[in-house]
Amino acid sequence: xESEEGVVYNVVNLTKLFPIKSGFFASLFGKEKNVHAVNDVxxxxxxxxxxxxxxxxxxxxxxxxxxxxxxxxxxxxxxxxGGKDIAGLKGRELKSFRRDVQMVxxxxxxxxxxxFNVYTTVSxxxxxxxxxxxxxxxxxMVAKALEYAELKPPEEFMYRxxxxxSGGQRQRVAIARTLVLRPRFIVxxxxxxMLDVSIRAGIMNLMLSLRERYKIPFLFISHDVSVTRxxxxxxxxxxxxxxxxxxxxxxxxxxxxxPYTEALLSAVPxxxxxxxxxxxxxxxxxPSPIDMPPGCVFHPRCLYRKDICxxxxxxxxxxxxxxxxxxxxxxxxTIQRPDxxxxxxxxxxxxxxxxxxxxxxxAKCDCNKLYHESCAGQLDECPICKKKLQVEE
Numbered sequence: 001x002e003s004e005e006g007v008v009y010n011v012v013n014l015t016k017l018f019p020i021k022s023g024f025f026a027s028l029f030g031k032e033k034n035v036h037a038v039n040d041v042x043x044x045x046x047x048x049x050x051x052x053x054x055x056x057x058x059x060x061x062x063x064x065x066x067x068x069x070x071x072x073x074x075x076x077x078x079x080x081x082g083g084k085d086i087a088g089l090k091g092r093e094l095k096s097f098r099r100d101v102q103m104v105x106x107x108x109x110x111x112x113x114x115x116f117n118v119y120t121t122v123s124x125x126x127x128x129x130x131x132x133x134x135x136x137x138x139x140x141m142v143a144k145a146l147e148y149a150e151l152k153p154p155e156e157f158m159y160r161x162x163x164x165x166s167g168g169q170r171q172r173v174a175i176a177r178t179l180v181l182r183p184r185f186i187v188x189x190x191x192x193x194m195l196d197v198s199i200r201a202g203i204m205n206l207m208l209s210l211r212e213r214y215k216i217p218f219l220f221i222s223h224d225v226s227v228t229r230x231x232x233x234x235x236x237x238x239x240x241x242x243x244x245x246x247x248x249x250x251x252x253x254x255x256x257x258x259p260y261t262e263a264l265l266s267a268v269p270x271x272x273x274x275x276x277x278x279x280x281x282x283x284x285x286x287p288s289p290i291d292m293p294p295g296c297v298f299h300p301r302c303l304y305r306k307d308i309c310x311x312x313x314x315x316x317x318x319x320x321x322x323x324x325x326x327x328x329x330x331x332x333x334t335i336q337r338p339d340x341x342x343x344x345x346x347x348x349x350x351x352x353x354x355x356x357x358x359x360x361x362x363a364k365c366d367c368n369k370l371y372h373e374s375c376a377g378q379l380d381e382c383p384i385c386k387k388k389l390q391v392e393e
Contacts, residue, residue: 015076037063039242041241048215051232051236102185103186121173190223246325257323258298312328314326317330363390376389
């Protein structure tokens with residue numbers, strides 16, 4: 001299959017099942033059971049694009065990412081990387097593919113070998129793939145990778161061990177390890193969830209700068225919608241192994257099509273203690289990934305459920321241009337938008353940095369900066385573009 005122009009990864013009908021080991025008699029006479037980790041997933045990732053993947057714990061996000069770097073072998077489906085199906089690769093071909101893709105794992109405390117110093121950790125991929133003609137050349141490649149990961153000067157970090165580094169520095173070492181081979185694609189599996197809030201922004205901005213510098217596409221996996229929104233061009237929402245919604249980040253956040261996305265967004269906390277924030281209370285518990293419900297997988301918990309939902313499996317359809325949903329009634333339901341819609345719609349005051357909520361009077365200048373009406377009265381003109389501030393309703 002030829003790769004579409006600008007598409008680095010094309011995933012078609014990806015399915016991953018994990019067989020459940022049963023007892024002797026059950027294996028002879030019982031029906032074979034599987035955990036449905038990933039089900040019939042389809043998406044593409046373009047050059048320099050970050051695709052965010054969100055969903056609750058156990059929905060299949062990490063398994064999907066592991067399949068993309070072939071740490072797991074797909075049960076069914078195709079994964080076209082550069083036009084070549086890598087789903088069934090073995091031996092030397094698989095090793096060659098793994099040089100082009102890398103993964104940043106969730107926990108830097110577990111993903112780094114405590115017996116390896118930083119130099120050994122970062123240089124190991126070079127040794128495994130036979131990159132670098134001499135020790136001096138590898139030393140230079142390791143130093144550059146550490147600099148790209150903003151561990152400067154690299155000489156100060158090369159011979160430290162993981163226990164001598166902070167959590168943020170450990171994750172930067174993990175990122176340097178992925179960069180040393182100059183990969184064409186990276187899976188970042190919740191790379192900031194184990195880090196303190198104070199250092200998350202630094203790691204996220206580092207990944208964004210790497211994407212900008214090298215045009216490396218990412219699959220960014222997270223359960224945090226706000227972090228994913230900050231990082232991604234598009235968002236895929238997963239539920240029980242299925243992608244139930246896929247679209248541009250702002251389109252998914254501001255105007256969701258699927259009832260599960262509606263519930264997921266309503267759980268995002270609002271940074272305003274005075275604001276009442278309602279929750280979409282989906283009913284019931286998460287169904288078992290072993291005994292999947294018939295019809296739509298979300299119908300046991302859906303507030304908009306109709307007769308067809310538990311009988312027929314919906315199609316993953318394009319309800320709006322570039323915006324897909326796995327729902328019989330995508331685009332027809334009146335989905336409740338987040339209660340904090342006004343924060344998304346207007347923005348923050350450039351002067352006092354407080355939120356400008358929907359319905360408030362505010363001023364706007366030629367450089368598109370926003371100001372509360374009271375702040376605009378104190379300033380009269382924008383301190384950036386020096387133009388007179390015009391109050392808008």
